[in-house]
Amino acid sequence: MGQEEGAVKRRILAEATRLGVLLNPEALSILIENYDEKSLQMVLSKLAEEAKKGSGIVVSKETVENVIGKSREANISIGVHTQPLAKDIEEKIEILKSYDAKQVSDDLEARKQYFADRCSKISSMLRSRADMSPYYPLRKACSLPDRSEGKTIVMVYEKRENYIVVEDMDFMTKILIPKDCDKYLREKIGRLLPDSVVGVSFYVSNSRLFCKSIIFPDVPIRSFNTAEEDVSVILTSDIHYGSQKFSEKAFLKMVKWLREGGVTEREQEMSSRIKYIIIAGDLVDGIGIYPQQEKELNVRDLKKQYTGLSNLLSQIPEHIKIIVIPGNHDAALRAIPQPPIFDEYAEILEDNGNIISLSNPCMVSLHGVKFLVYHGTSMEDIATFAKNASYDRPENAMEIMLQLRHLAPVYGSRTPIITNGEDKLVIEEVPDVFHTGHVHVFRSGVYREIKLINSGTWQERTKYQEQLGIMPTPNIAAILSLKNGSVSQVRFE
Numbered sequence: 017m018g019q020e021e022g023a024v025k026r027r028i029l030a031e032a033t034r035l036g037v038l039l040n041p042e043a044l045s046i047l048i049e050n051y052d053e054k055s056l057q058m059v060l061s062k063l064a065e066e067a068k069k070g071s072g073i074v075v076s077k078e079t080v081e082n083v084i085g086k087s088r089e090a091n092i093s094i095g096v097h098t099q100p101l102a103k104d105i106e107e108k109i110e111i112l113k114s115y116d117a118k119q120v121s122d123d124l125e126a127r128k129q130y131f132a133d134r135c136s137k138i139s140s141m142l143r144s145r146a147d148m149s150p151y152y153p154l155r156k157a158c159s160l161p162d163r164s165e166g167k168t169i170v171m172v173y174e175k176r177e178n179y180i181v182v183e184d185m186d187f188m189t190k191i192l193i194p195k196d197c198d199k200y201l202r203e204k205i206g207r208l209l210p211d212s213v214v215g216v217s218f219y220v221s222n223s224r225l226f227c228k229s230i231i232f233p234d235v236p237i238r239s240f241n242t243a244e245e246d247v248s249v250i251l252t253s254d255i256h257y258g259s260q261k262f263s264e265k266a267f268l269k270m271v272k273w274l275r276e277g278g279v280t281e282r283e284q285e286m287s288s289r290i291k292y293i294i295i296a297g298d299l300v301d302g303i304g305i306y307p308q309q310e311k312e313l314n315v316r317d318l319k320k321q322y323t324g325l326s327n328l329l330s331q332i333p334e335h336i337k338i339i340v341i342p343g344n345h346d347a348a349l350r351a352i353p354q355p356p357i358f359d360e361y362a363e364i365l366e367d368n369g370n371i372i373s374l375s376n377p378c379m380v381s382l383h384g385v386k387f388l389v390y391h392g393t394s395m396e397d398i399a400t401f402a403k404n405a406s407y408d409r410p411e412n413a414m415e416i417m418l419q420l421r422h423l424a425p426v427y428g429s430r431t432p433i434i435t436n437g438e439d440k441l442v443i444e445e446v447p448d449v450f451h452t453g454h455v456h457v458f459r460s461g462v463y464r465e466i467k468l469i470n471s472g473t474w475q476e477r478t479k480y481q482e483q484l485g486i487m488p489t490p491n492i493a494a495i496l497s498l499k500n501g502s503v504s505q506v507r508f509e
């Protein structure tokens with residue numbers, strides 16, 4: 017979009033906001049195409065009247081065409097707007113981690129360095145624990161005499177019913193799981209993922225290592241940081257703009273709610289405190305993401321998908337900052353960490369002036385509350401390898417990621433990972449809020465005072481999801497208060 021067109025769009029939206037008119041993306045495009053400074057106010061006033069008369073809350077393309085066509089004189093009707101509480105509160109955003117695109121060398125040496133970095137980072141977390149003593153490197157542990165006991169740190173190569181194959185940078189061996197092991201150890205082994213780094217408490221018998229317990233690097237128990245300011249964040253994801261199943265009506269209902277508040281006093285208050293929106297990837301449906309996807313698309317051009325979404329987001333009040341990261345459907349590199357959405361597409365969104373585009377994953381502080389935002393592609397692998405994780409219980413997979421201190425431990429399965437030296441997917445800094453998406457199921461929970469939110473979707477069930485047996489929970493937004501950490505959910509239907 018050119019500068020002039022951007023200015024026209026902003027001018028139309030400012031006037032539409034003032035008059036309480038909510039436009040669907042096509043309606044906004046027609047107004048931009050037919051822009052006329054002198055008649056704009058009259059046209060929008062007429063649209064406001066039409067919206068009040070009609071049953072829908074959103075002005076459609078047909079209504080705009082009709083009104084522009086008739087081009088009649090009309091009196092201005094001004095909507096009643098309350099002053100949102102969040103508008104007067106100063107923005108406090110700190111981007112703690114966001115990764116840019118850089119030359120990727122994925123040769124064997126780079127991959128070795130990558131896994132060495134993973135081992136080294138997670139080993140130092142484990143070594144700082146009081147229960148990791150006496151510690152022996154794996155080779156040394158294997159040479160200890162019978163009846164010795166100790167702790168070692170390993171990367172899981174493979175897990176089987178009665179043993180795990182483990183390795184470190186120097187050695188590889190089997191650790192046997194005693195037949196009479198307790199439920200607690202079985203449960204922990206169930207959570208182990210290939211390529212994760214954990215501590216093992218062992219004993220030696222007949223020159224073989226036996227597992228006594230598994231020690232996860234885990235997150236420390238600490239309290240949730242709160243903000244002084246009474247503002248809130250909407251956590252959402254998986255809009256999938258461009259899909260035939262995108263719930264435009266529900267999404268626009270949320271936009272309207274942000275502009276005007278809900279009917280009840282509680283909702284008015286809740287809506288007026290929203291200062292930020294975080295969208296954890298899959299902003300658009302993309303092109304060619306899965307076989308036969310084109311049959312399920314409404315908008316078959318990637319730029320048009322971002323333009324349509326931009327037209328929706330541009331109607332969100334300006335004082336609300338929107339942070340976006342890419343998902344596997346977006347215009348970005350596929351392997352994680354995914355750098356931000358490609359410039360030529362991000363610019364379409366950024367044209368609105370209130371959008372910040374970051375990488376997947378990223379870490380952001382809002383008024384001192386730290387958010388780890390990650391699209392969540394690796395949940396598919398976690399659901400495959402961990403016993404208690406599944407698509408409909410994403411909070412369990414999130415808990416496992418925190419316990420293993422890694423966002424995507426499994427290498428070489430469904431999740432493409434950039435393995436060039438440094439492992440940026442290790443959860444080094446402990447967040448206050450862990451926000452993911454991808455599985456299209458809204459779930460929230462708490463693990464060691466960390467708020468877990470998998471934010472659902474704005475897409476109704478697709479044929480592809482039917483085949484996979486995924487039952488999405490669309491049109492729900494999570495609202496998190498930075499002041500007290502409470503999480504509410506609002507359904508827009």
Ligand SMILES: [Fe+2]
Nearest residue numbers: 254298343454
């Ligand atoms: Fe998605």
Ligand SMILES: [Fe+2]
Nearest residue numbers: 298343344454
């Ligand atoms: Fe996704």
